[in-house]
Amino acid sequence: MPIQAVEPRRLYRQIADQIGALIENGEYERGTRLAPERDLAKQLGVSRPSLREALIALEIEGLLEVRVGSGIYVTRPGERLGGVELADASGPFEVIGARRLLEGECAAFAAKAASAAQLRAIRKAHSGMISESRRHHNPLDADRMFHVRIAEASGNSALVLVVQTLWDQRMGPLFRALESKAEYPMMAADTVREHQAIITAIARRDPGGARAAMRRHMDMTKKRYTEEWKVDGKHG
Protein backbone atom coordinates (compact mmCIF):
# COMPACT_ATOMS: atom_id res chain seq x y z
CA MET A 1 0.00 0.00 0.00
CA PRO A 2 1.47 3.34 -1.00
CA ILE A 3 1.87 5.98 1.66
CA GLN A 4 -0.61 8.78 1.34
CA ALA A 5 -0.39 12.32 2.55
CA VAL A 6 -2.71 12.83 5.49
CA GLU A 7 -4.81 15.87 4.96
CA PRO A 8 -6.94 16.97 7.87
CA ARG A 9 -10.19 18.17 6.38
CA ARG A 10 -11.22 21.48 7.75
CA LEU A 11 -14.42 21.61 9.68
CA TYR A 12 -16.33 23.78 7.24
CA ARG A 13 -15.58 21.28 4.47
CA GLN A 14 -16.93 18.41 6.49
CA ILE A 15 -20.10 20.33 7.25
CA ALA A 16 -20.51 21.45 3.66
CA ASP A 17 -20.04 17.91 2.40
CA GLN A 18 -22.58 16.61 4.84
CA ILE A 19 -25.25 19.15 3.96
CA GLY A 20 -24.32 18.93 0.30
CA ALA A 21 -24.78 15.16 0.39
CA LEU A 22 -28.22 15.62 1.90
CA ILE A 23 -29.21 17.88 -0.96
CA GLU A 24 -27.64 15.75 -3.66
CA ASN A 25 -29.39 12.70 -2.32
CA GLY A 26 -32.68 14.45 -2.69
CA GLU A 27 -33.47 14.80 1.00
CA TYR A 28 -34.40 18.39 0.37
CA GLU A 29 -36.35 19.61 -2.62
CA ARG A 30 -35.59 22.83 -4.40
CA GLY A 31 -36.99 25.74 -2.43
CA THR A 32 -36.96 23.94 0.89
CA ARG A 33 -36.00 26.11 3.80
CA LEU A 34 -33.33 24.71 6.06
CA ALA A 35 -33.32 25.18 9.82
CA PRO A 36 -32.03 28.52 11.13
CA GLU A 37 -28.28 28.88 11.41
CA ARG A 38 -28.34 28.72 15.18
CA ASP A 39 -30.36 25.51 15.26
CA LEU A 40 -28.42 23.93 12.43
CA ALA A 41 -25.17 24.65 14.23
CA LYS A 42 -26.50 23.08 17.40
CA GLN A 43 -27.72 20.01 15.53
CA LEU A 44 -24.33 19.53 13.91
CA GLY A 45 -22.49 20.24 17.13
CA VAL A 46 -20.43 23.10 15.70
CA SER A 47 -20.24 26.82 16.24
CA ARG A 48 -22.17 29.27 14.13
CA PRO A 49 -19.08 30.73 12.40
CA SER A 50 -18.03 27.27 11.24
CA LEU A 51 -21.51 26.54 9.97
CA ARG A 52 -21.59 29.89 8.21
CA GLU A 53 -18.34 29.07 6.43
CA ALA A 54 -19.89 25.85 5.23
CA LEU A 55 -23.00 27.68 4.02
CA ILE A 56 -20.87 30.12 2.06
CA ALA A 57 -19.07 27.20 0.45
CA LEU A 58 -22.38 25.64 -0.55
CA GLU A 59 -23.68 28.98 -1.77
CA ILE A 60 -20.69 29.38 -4.07
CA GLU A 61 -21.12 25.84 -5.27
CA GLY A 62 -24.65 26.82 -6.20
CA LEU A 63 -26.58 24.47 -3.95
CA LEU A 64 -27.96 27.03 -1.54
CA GLU A 65 -29.17 30.57 -1.37
CA VAL A 66 -29.09 32.59 1.82
CA ARG A 67 -31.68 35.34 2.19
CA VAL A 68 -31.13 37.83 4.95
CA GLY A 69 -33.80 37.91 7.59
CA SER A 70 -35.59 35.04 5.95
CA GLY A 71 -33.60 31.84 5.90
CA ILE A 72 -31.51 29.36 3.94
CA TYR A 73 -33.05 27.85 0.84
CA VAL A 74 -32.10 24.96 -1.45
CA THR A 75 -31.63 26.19 -5.02
CA ARG A 76 -30.46 23.09 -6.81
CA PRO A 77 -32.07 19.70 -6.39
CA GLY A 78 -30.21 16.45 -6.03
CA GLU A 79 -29.40 14.32 -9.02
CA ARG A 80 -27.88 11.26 -7.48
CA LEU A 81 -31.18 9.41 -7.54
CA GLY A 82 -31.20 6.82 -10.25
CA GLY A 83 -27.87 7.82 -11.68
CA VAL A 84 -25.07 5.44 -12.44
CA GLU A 85 -22.26 6.40 -10.13
CA LEU A 86 -19.21 7.98 -11.64
CA ALA A 87 -15.93 9.16 -10.22
CA ASP A 88 -16.23 12.72 -8.87
CA ALA A 89 -12.88 13.98 -9.97
CA SER A 90 -12.21 13.66 -13.66
CA GLY A 91 -9.13 11.67 -14.49
CA PRO A 92 -6.34 13.14 -16.59
CA PHE A 93 -7.18 11.15 -19.66
CA GLU A 94 -10.83 12.05 -19.56
CA VAL A 95 -9.96 15.71 -19.30
CA ILE A 96 -7.57 15.45 -22.21
CA GLY A 97 -10.27 13.72 -24.25
CA ALA A 98 -12.76 16.47 -23.53
CA ARG A 99 -10.20 19.17 -24.29
CA ARG A 100 -9.28 17.52 -27.57
CA LEU A 101 -12.85 17.82 -28.68
CA LEU A 102 -13.48 21.27 -27.33
CA GLU A 103 -10.31 23.12 -27.94
CA GLY A 104 -10.05 21.69 -31.41
CA GLU A 105 -13.24 23.52 -32.24
CA CYS A 106 -12.05 26.61 -30.39
CA ALA A 107 -8.98 26.70 -32.57
CA ALA A 108 -11.10 26.29 -35.68
CA PHE A 109 -13.38 29.14 -34.63
CA ALA A 110 -10.38 31.25 -33.77
CA ALA A 111 -8.93 30.69 -37.22
CA LYS A 112 -12.19 31.93 -38.68
CA ALA A 113 -12.87 34.85 -36.40
CA ALA A 114 -9.80 36.03 -34.47
CA SER A 115 -9.21 39.77 -34.54
CA ALA A 116 -5.74 41.19 -34.95
CA ALA A 117 -5.65 42.07 -31.25
CA GLN A 118 -6.69 38.58 -30.25
CA LEU A 119 -4.04 37.05 -32.46
CA ARG A 120 -1.50 39.33 -30.81
CA ALA A 121 -2.69 38.19 -27.38
CA ILE A 122 -2.22 34.56 -28.38
CA ARG A 123 1.29 35.25 -29.64
CA LYS A 124 2.13 37.16 -26.49
CA ALA A 125 1.03 34.26 -24.29
CA HIS A 126 3.12 31.95 -26.42
CA SER A 127 6.27 34.03 -26.16
CA GLY A 128 5.61 34.36 -22.45
CA MET A 129 5.69 30.60 -22.17
CA ILE A 130 8.96 30.42 -24.04
CA SER A 131 10.67 32.94 -21.81
CA GLU A 132 9.31 31.29 -18.67
CA SER A 133 10.67 27.91 -19.60
CA ARG A 134 14.00 29.44 -20.61
CA ARG A 135 14.27 30.87 -17.12
CA HIS A 136 13.47 27.39 -15.82
CA HIS A 137 10.28 28.64 -14.30
CA ASN A 138 7.19 26.51 -14.32
CA PRO A 139 5.55 27.42 -17.64
CA LEU A 140 2.16 26.05 -16.63
CA ASP A 141 0.60 29.47 -16.05
CA ALA A 142 1.68 30.72 -19.45
CA ASP A 143 0.49 27.47 -20.98
CA ARG A 144 -2.94 27.98 -19.45
CA MET A 145 -3.08 31.50 -20.75
CA PHE A 146 -2.26 30.36 -24.27
CA HIS A 147 -5.24 28.05 -24.34
CA VAL A 148 -7.53 30.61 -22.74
CA ARG A 149 -6.52 33.22 -25.29
CA ILE A 150 -7.41 30.91 -28.15
CA ALA A 151 -10.78 30.26 -26.58
CA GLU A 152 -11.28 34.00 -26.29
CA ALA A 153 -10.46 34.38 -29.95
CA SER A 154 -13.26 31.98 -30.77
CA GLY A 155 -15.58 34.80 -29.78
CA ASN A 156 -17.69 32.65 -27.49
CA SER A 157 -17.25 33.42 -23.82
CA ALA A 158 -19.00 30.21 -22.82
CA LEU A 159 -16.17 28.32 -24.50
CA VAL A 160 -13.66 30.36 -22.52
CA LEU A 161 -15.40 29.34 -19.33
CA VAL A 162 -15.31 25.69 -20.30
CA VAL A 163 -11.66 25.75 -21.30
CA GLN A 164 -10.77 27.32 -17.96
CA THR A 165 -12.87 24.82 -16.07
CA LEU A 166 -11.21 21.88 -17.74
CA TRP A 167 -7.72 23.24 -17.35
CA ASP A 168 -8.26 23.89 -13.67
CA GLN A 169 -9.07 20.22 -13.21
CA ARG A 170 -5.31 19.89 -13.25
CA MET A 171 -5.37 20.99 -9.66
CA GLY A 172 -7.00 17.68 -8.72
CA PRO A 173 -5.06 15.00 -6.85
CA LEU A 174 -4.53 12.65 -9.79
CA PHE A 175 -3.02 15.33 -11.94
CA ARG A 176 -0.80 16.48 -9.13
CA ALA A 177 0.62 13.03 -8.65
CA LEU A 178 1.32 12.89 -12.36
CA GLU A 179 2.86 16.30 -12.81
CA SER A 180 5.00 16.50 -9.72
CA LYS A 181 7.74 14.50 -11.36
CA ALA A 182 7.43 15.93 -14.83
CA GLU A 183 10.54 17.13 -16.55
CA TYR A 184 9.47 20.59 -17.53
CA PRO A 185 12.31 21.73 -19.74
CA MET A 186 12.04 18.73 -22.00
CA MET A 187 8.28 18.66 -22.12
CA ALA A 188 8.10 22.40 -22.62
CA ALA A 189 10.17 22.21 -25.80
CA ASP A 190 7.68 19.84 -27.40
CA THR A 191 4.74 21.83 -26.13
CA VAL A 192 6.13 25.06 -27.55
CA ARG A 193 6.62 23.43 -30.92
CA GLU A 194 3.05 22.17 -30.99
CA HIS A 195 1.71 25.53 -29.88
CA GLN A 196 3.63 27.17 -32.67
CA ALA A 197 1.92 24.94 -35.20
CA ILE A 198 -1.47 25.97 -33.82
CA ILE A 199 -0.65 29.65 -34.04
CA THR A 200 0.57 29.27 -37.60
CA ALA A 201 -2.66 27.60 -38.66
CA ILE A 202 -4.80 30.23 -36.95
CA ALA A 203 -2.81 33.05 -38.50
CA ARG A 204 -3.14 31.35 -41.89
CA ARG A 205 -6.93 31.47 -41.33
CA ASP A 206 -7.06 27.73 -41.77
CA PRO A 207 -9.82 26.33 -39.51
CA GLY A 208 -9.26 22.72 -40.48
CA GLY A 209 -5.53 23.03 -39.93
CA ALA A 210 -5.99 24.74 -36.60
CA ARG A 211 -8.35 22.03 -35.42
CA ALA A 212 -5.94 19.32 -36.51
CA ALA A 213 -2.98 21.06 -34.88
CA MET A 214 -4.83 21.43 -31.59
CA ARG A 215 -5.92 17.82 -31.64
CA ARG A 216 -2.40 16.72 -32.36
CA HIS A 217 -1.22 18.77 -29.40
CA MET A 218 -3.74 17.01 -27.17
CA ASP A 219 -2.77 13.62 -28.49
CA MET A 220 0.87 14.33 -27.76
CA THR A 221 0.01 15.60 -24.30
CA LYS A 222 -1.84 12.39 -23.66
CA LYS A 223 1.16 10.43 -24.83
CA ARG A 224 3.43 12.39 -22.51
CA TYR A 225 1.09 11.64 -19.63
CA THR A 226 1.10 7.96 -20.52
CA GLU A 227 4.87 7.82 -20.44
CA GLU A 228 4.94 9.70 -17.16
CA TRP A 229 2.46 7.22 -15.77
CA LYS A 230 4.63 4.28 -16.77
CA VAL A 231 7.77 5.81 -15.28
CA ASP A 232 5.84 6.54 -12.13
CA GLY A 233 4.68 2.96 -11.97
CA LYS A 234 8.20 1.63 -12.21
CA HIS A 235 9.43 3.84 -9.42
CA GLY A 236 6.56 3.23 -7.05
Add this chain to the structure above:
Amino acid sequence: MPIQAVEPRRLYRQIADQIGALIENGEYERGTRLAPERDLAKQLGVSRPSLREALIALEIEGLLEVRVGSGIYVTRPGERLGGVELADASGPFEVIGARRLLEGECAAFAAKAASAAQLRAIRKAHSGMISESRRHHNPLDADRMFHVRIAEASGNSALVLVVQTLWDQRMGPLFRALESKAEYPMMAADTVREHQAIITAIARRDPGGARAAMRRHMDMTKKRYTEEWKVDGKHG
Protein backbone atom coordinates in the same frame (compact mmCIF):
# COMPACT_ATOMS: atom_id res chain seq x y z
CA MET B 1 -32.32 54.41 -16.90
CA PRO B 2 -34.11 51.27 -15.83
CA ILE B 3 -34.63 50.73 -12.16
CA GLN B 4 -32.41 48.01 -10.83
CA ALA B 5 -32.92 45.82 -7.84
CA VAL B 6 -30.63 46.96 -5.08
CA GLU B 7 -28.83 44.01 -3.73
CA PRO B 8 -26.71 44.65 -0.70
CA ARG B 9 -23.54 42.70 -1.37
CA ARG B 10 -22.48 40.77 1.63
CA LEU B 11 -19.26 41.77 3.20
CA TYR B 12 -17.40 38.58 2.44
CA ARG B 13 -18.22 39.02 -1.26
CA GLN B 14 -16.84 42.53 -1.31
CA ILE B 15 -13.65 41.39 0.37
CA ALA B 16 -13.31 38.37 -1.90
CA ASP B 17 -13.82 40.53 -4.99
CA GLN B 18 -11.23 43.00 -3.81
CA ILE B 19 -8.58 40.38 -3.10
CA GLY B 20 -9.59 38.44 -6.20
CA ALA B 21 -9.13 41.54 -8.34
CA LEU B 22 -5.66 42.03 -6.92
CA ILE B 23 -4.73 38.51 -7.93
CA GLU B 24 -6.37 38.66 -11.35
CA ASN B 25 -4.59 41.90 -12.08
CA GLY B 26 -1.30 40.21 -11.42
CA GLU B 27 -0.43 42.11 -8.24
CA TYR B 28 0.51 38.82 -6.66
CA GLU B 29 2.41 36.06 -8.40
CA ARG B 30 1.64 32.42 -7.95
CA GLY B 31 3.03 31.19 -4.66
CA THR B 32 3.08 34.58 -3.02
CA ARG B 33 2.17 34.51 0.63
CA LEU B 34 -0.43 37.01 1.71
CA ALA B 35 -0.36 38.81 5.03
CA PRO B 36 -1.61 36.87 8.07
CA GLU B 37 -5.34 36.79 8.58
CA ARG B 38 -5.21 39.12 11.54
CA ASP B 39 -3.18 41.75 9.72
CA LEU B 40 -5.20 41.41 6.53
CA ALA B 41 -8.42 41.90 8.47
CA LYS B 42 -7.02 45.01 10.11
CA GLN B 43 -5.85 46.41 6.78
CA LEU B 44 -9.28 45.89 5.26
CA GLY B 45 -11.05 47.18 8.33
CA VAL B 46 -13.12 44.05 8.87
CA SER B 47 -13.26 41.33 11.46
CA ARG B 48 -11.35 38.10 11.13
CA PRO B 49 -14.48 35.93 10.66
CA SER B 50 -15.57 38.08 7.70
CA LEU B 51 -12.13 37.91 6.17
CA ARG B 52 -12.07 34.16 6.69
CA GLU B 53 -15.37 33.82 4.84
CA ALA B 54 -13.87 35.72 1.94
CA LEU B 55 -10.78 33.51 1.97
CA ILE B 56 -12.94 30.40 1.85
CA ALA B 57 -14.78 31.84 -1.12
CA LEU B 58 -11.50 32.51 -2.92
CA GLU B 59 -10.23 29.08 -1.99
CA ILE B 60 -13.26 27.44 -3.56
CA GLU B 61 -12.87 29.60 -6.62
CA GLY B 62 -9.35 28.25 -6.86
CA LEU B 63 -7.40 31.46 -6.45
CA LEU B 64 -5.96 30.78 -3.03
CA GLU B 65 -4.74 27.98 -0.87
CA VAL B 66 -4.75 28.17 2.91
CA ARG B 67 -2.14 26.12 4.75
CA VAL B 68 -2.64 25.68 8.46
CA GLY B 69 0.06 27.13 10.60
CA SER B 70 1.82 28.49 7.57
CA GLY B 71 -0.19 31.11 5.73
CA ILE B 72 -2.30 32.01 2.72
CA TYR B 73 -0.82 31.42 -0.71
CA VAL B 74 -1.82 32.44 -4.24
CA THR B 75 -2.36 29.38 -6.41
CA ARG B 76 -3.60 30.88 -9.65
CA PRO B 77 -1.98 33.84 -11.33
CA GLY B 78 -3.82 36.68 -12.98
CA GLU B 79 -4.62 36.63 -16.65
CA ARG B 80 -6.08 40.02 -17.29
CA LEU B 81 -2.79 41.35 -18.55
CA GLY B 82 -2.74 41.64 -22.30
CA GLY B 83 -6.10 40.01 -22.86
CA VAL B 84 -8.85 41.37 -25.03
CA GLU B 85 -11.70 42.06 -22.66
CA LEU B 86 -14.75 39.87 -22.90
CA ALA B 87 -18.05 39.82 -21.09
CA ASP B 88 -17.76 37.96 -17.76
CA ALA B 89 -21.09 36.25 -17.83
CA SER B 90 -21.74 34.19 -20.90
CA GLY B 91 -24.84 35.21 -22.80
CA PRO B 92 -27.62 32.76 -23.51
CA PHE B 93 -26.77 32.37 -27.16
CA GLU B 94 -23.12 31.75 -26.50
CA VAL B 95 -24.00 29.06 -24.01
CA ILE B 96 -26.38 27.44 -26.45
CA GLY B 97 -23.68 27.51 -29.10
CA ALA B 98 -21.19 25.81 -26.82
CA ARG B 99 -23.74 23.25 -25.73
CA ARG B 100 -24.66 22.46 -29.32
CA LEU B 101 -21.08 21.54 -30.00
CA LEU B 102 -20.44 19.70 -26.79
CA GLU B 103 -23.62 17.88 -26.10
CA GLY B 104 -23.88 16.81 -29.71
CA GLU B 105 -20.68 14.86 -29.20
CA CYS B 106 -21.89 13.62 -25.83
CA ALA B 107 -24.96 12.19 -27.48
CA ALA B 108 -22.83 10.55 -30.15
CA PHE B 109 -20.55 8.99 -27.55
CA ALA B 110 -23.56 7.88 -25.56
CA ALA B 111 -25.00 6.15 -28.60
CA LYS B 112 -21.75 4.28 -28.96
CA ALA B 113 -21.05 3.44 -25.35
CA ALA B 114 -24.12 3.72 -23.12
CA SER B 115 -24.73 0.76 -20.84
CA ALA B 116 -28.20 -0.60 -20.29
CA ALA B 117 -28.30 1.02 -16.84
CA GLN B 118 -27.26 4.37 -18.25
CA LEU B 119 -29.92 4.17 -20.92
CA ARG B 120 -32.45 3.43 -18.22
CA ALA B 121 -31.27 6.47 -16.26
CA ILE B 122 -31.74 8.67 -19.31
CA ARG B 123 -35.24 7.34 -19.87
CA LYS B 124 -36.09 7.83 -16.22
CA ALA B 125 -35.00 11.46 -16.31
CA HIS B 126 -37.08 11.94 -19.42
CA SER B 127 -40.24 10.48 -17.93
CA GLY B 128 -39.58 12.55 -14.82
CA MET B 129 -39.66 15.65 -16.95
CA ILE B 130 -42.93 14.61 -18.54
CA SER B 131 -44.64 14.04 -15.21
CA GLU B 132 -43.28 17.29 -13.80
CA SER B 133 -44.64 19.34 -16.65
CA ARG B 134 -47.96 17.50 -16.47
CA ARG B 135 -48.24 18.57 -12.87
CA HIS B 136 -47.45 22.10 -14.02
CA HIS B 137 -44.26 22.10 -12.05
CA ASN B 138 -41.20 23.75 -13.44
CA PRO B 139 -39.54 20.96 -15.43
CA LEU B 140 -36.13 22.65 -15.48
CA ASP B 141 -34.58 20.36 -12.88
CA ALA B 142 -35.66 17.27 -14.76
CA ASP B 143 -34.44 18.85 -17.98
CA ARG B 144 -31.02 19.39 -16.46
CA MET B 145 -30.90 15.83 -15.27
CA PHE B 146 -31.71 14.52 -18.74
CA HIS B 147 -28.71 16.27 -20.23
CA VAL B 148 -26.43 15.27 -17.37
CA ARG B 149 -27.46 11.64 -17.73
CA ILE B 150 -26.54 11.67 -21.39
CA ALA B 151 -23.16 13.16 -20.57
CA GLU B 152 -22.67 10.42 -18.00
CA ALA B 153 -23.49 7.84 -20.62
CA SER B 154 -20.69 9.20 -22.76
CA GLY B 155 -18.37 7.61 -20.22
CA ASN B 156 -16.25 10.72 -19.79
CA SER B 157 -16.71 12.41 -16.43
CA ALA B 158 -14.98 15.55 -17.67
CA LEU B 159 -17.80 15.99 -20.16
CA VAL B 160 -20.31 15.62 -17.33
CA LEU B 161 -18.57 18.41 -15.51
CA VAL B 162 -18.66 20.65 -18.55
CA VAL B 163 -22.32 19.99 -19.29
CA GLN B 164 -23.19 20.84 -15.70
CA THR B 165 -21.11 23.98 -15.79
CA LEU B 166 -22.76 25.23 -18.94
CA TRP B 167 -26.25 24.41 -17.77
CA ASP B 168 -25.70 26.21 -14.49
CA GLN B 169 -24.90 29.35 -16.44
CA ARG B 170 -28.66 29.59 -16.66
CA MET B 171 -28.57 31.00 -13.19
CA GLY B 172 -26.96 34.16 -14.57
CA PRO B 173 -28.90 37.41 -14.80
CA LEU B 174 -29.42 37.41 -18.56
CA PHE B 175 -30.93 33.96 -18.55
CA ARG B 176 -33.16 34.79 -15.64
CA ALA B 177 -34.60 37.79 -17.42
CA LEU B 178 -35.26 35.58 -20.41
CA GLU B 179 -36.83 32.66 -18.64
CA SER B 180 -38.97 34.46 -16.12
CA LYS B 181 -41.71 34.98 -18.67
CA ALA B 182 -41.39 31.69 -20.48
CA GLU B 183 -44.51 29.67 -21.05
CA TYR B 184 -43.43 26.37 -19.61
CA PRO B 185 -46.29 24.07 -20.62
CA MET B 186 -46.02 24.97 -24.26
CA MET B 187 -42.24 24.97 -24.42
CA ALA B 188 -42.06 21.76 -22.46
CA ALA B 189 -44.11 19.91 -25.05
CA ASP B 190 -41.62 20.76 -27.79
CA THR B 191 -38.69 19.99 -25.55
CA VAL B 192 -40.08 16.60 -24.62
CA ARG B 193 -40.55 15.74 -28.28
CA GLU B 194 -36.97 16.69 -29.10
CA HIS B 195 -35.65 14.77 -26.12
CA GLN B 196 -37.57 11.73 -27.28
CA ALA B 197 -35.84 11.89 -30.65
CA ILE B 198 -32.46 11.97 -28.93
CA ILE B 199 -33.29 8.95 -26.79
CA THR B 200 -34.49 7.02 -29.81
CA ALA B 201 -31.26 7.66 -31.68
CA ILE B 202 -29.12 6.67 -28.70
CA ALA B 203 -31.12 3.50 -28.13
CA ARG B 204 -30.78 2.71 -31.84
CA ARG B 205 -26.97 2.95 -31.33
CA ASP B 206 -26.84 5.60 -34.01
CA PRO B 207 -24.10 8.12 -33.11
CA GLY B 208 -24.65 10.32 -36.13
CA GLY B 209 -28.38 10.42 -35.52
CA ALA B 210 -27.93 11.18 -31.85
CA ARG B 211 -25.56 14.02 -32.62
CA ALA B 212 -27.97 15.45 -35.18
CA ALA B 213 -30.94 15.12 -32.82
CA MET B 214 -29.11 16.88 -30.02
CA ARG B 215 -28.00 19.67 -32.32
CA ARG B 216 -31.54 20.06 -33.58
CA HIS B 217 -32.70 20.33 -29.99
CA MET B 218 -30.19 23.10 -29.35
CA ASP B 219 -31.16 24.90 -32.51
CA MET B 220 -34.80 24.80 -31.50
CA THR B 221 -33.95 25.99 -28.00
CA LYS B 222 -32.09 28.89 -29.51
CA LYS B 223 -35.10 29.68 -31.66
CA ARG B 224 -37.38 29.60 -28.65
CA TYR B 225 -35.06 32.00 -26.85
CA THR B 226 -35.05 34.30 -29.85
CA GLU B 227 -38.81 34.46 -29.89
CA GLU B 228 -38.90 35.05 -26.16
CA TRP B 229 -36.42 37.84 -26.65
CA LYS B 230 -38.60 39.50 -29.27
CA VAL B 231 -41.72 39.26 -27.15
CA ASP B 232 -39.80 40.63 -24.25
CA GLY B 233 -38.59 43.52 -26.38
CA LYS B 234 -42.11 44.42 -27.41
CA HIS B 235 -43.34 44.49 -23.86
CA GLY B 236 -40.44 46.42 -22.45
Add this chain to the structure above:
DNA sequence: TTGGTCAAGTGGTCAGGCCACTTGTCGGAC
Protein backbone atom coordinates in the same frame (compact mmCIF):
# COMPACT_ATOMS: atom_id res chain seq x y z
C1' DT C 1 26.37 16.68 10.45
C1' DT C 2 22.40 15.02 12.48
C1' DG C 3 18.61 15.01 15.35
C1' DG C 4 15.62 16.83 18.88
C1' DT C 5 13.55 20.71 21.42
C1' DC C 6 11.38 24.91 21.86
C1' DA C 7 9.13 29.25 20.94
C1' DA C 8 6.99 32.37 17.82
C1' DG C 9 3.78 32.86 14.23
C1' DT C 10 -0.34 31.42 12.02
C1' DG C 11 -4.70 29.29 10.93
C1' DG C 12 -8.90 26.63 13.23
C1' DT C 13 -12.58 26.95 16.12
C1' DC C 14 -15.57 28.61 19.62
C1' DA C 15 -18.87 31.51 22.65
C1' DG C 16 -21.65 35.28 23.09
C1' DG C 17 -23.39 39.43 21.71
C1' DC C 18 -25.54 43.35 19.01
C1' DC C 19 -27.54 45.13 14.74
C1' DA C 20 -30.37 45.13 10.38
C1' DC C 21 -33.59 43.06 7.68
C1' DT C 22 -37.77 40.19 6.56
C1' DT C 23 -42.22 38.63 7.52
C1' DG C 24 -46.52 37.99 9.49
C1' DT C 25 -49.90 39.87 12.65
C1' DC C 26 -52.83 43.00 14.66
C1' DG C 27 -55.18 47.15 15.35
C1' DG C 28 -56.75 51.59 13.73
C1' DA C 29 -58.34 54.63 9.95
C1' DC C 30 -61.21 54.98 6.10
Add this chain to the structure above:
DNA sequence: GTCCGACAAGTGGCCTGACCACTTGACCAA
Protein backbone atom coordinates in the same frame (compact mmCIF):
# COMPACT_ATOMS: atom_id res chain seq x y z
C1' DG D 1 -65.41 45.35 5.47
C1' DT D 2 -61.04 46.81 3.51
C1' DC D 3 -56.71 48.73 3.57
C1' DC D 4 -52.51 50.12 5.48
C1' DG D 5 -49.17 51.20 8.87
C1' DA D 6 -46.86 49.91 13.23
C1' DC D 7 -45.01 46.49 15.92
C1' DA D 8 -42.66 42.23 17.34
C1' DA D 9 -40.64 37.83 16.55
C1' DG D 10 -37.47 35.36 13.85
C1' DT D 11 -33.42 35.27 11.12
C1' DG D 12 -29.04 36.32 8.96
C1' DG D 13 -24.82 39.75 9.14
C1' DC D 14 -21.13 41.05 11.58
C1' DC D 15 -18.02 41.84 15.52
C1' DT D 16 -14.93 41.04 19.75
C1' DG D 17 -11.95 38.30 22.23
C1' DA D 18 -10.22 34.13 23.38
C1' DC D 19 -7.98 29.45 23.29
C1' DC D 20 -6.12 25.52 20.76
C1' DA D 21 -3.35 22.95 17.13
C1' DC D 22 -0.18 23.09 13.72
C1' DT D 23 3.95 24.73 11.04
C1' DT D 24 8.36 26.59 10.82
C1' DG D 25 12.78 27.98 11.76
C1' DA D 26 16.31 28.66 15.18
C1' DC D 27 19.03 26.81 18.52
C1' DC D 28 21.37 23.29 21.02
C1' DA D 29 23.31 18.80 22.06
C1' DA D 30 25.10 14.37 20.61
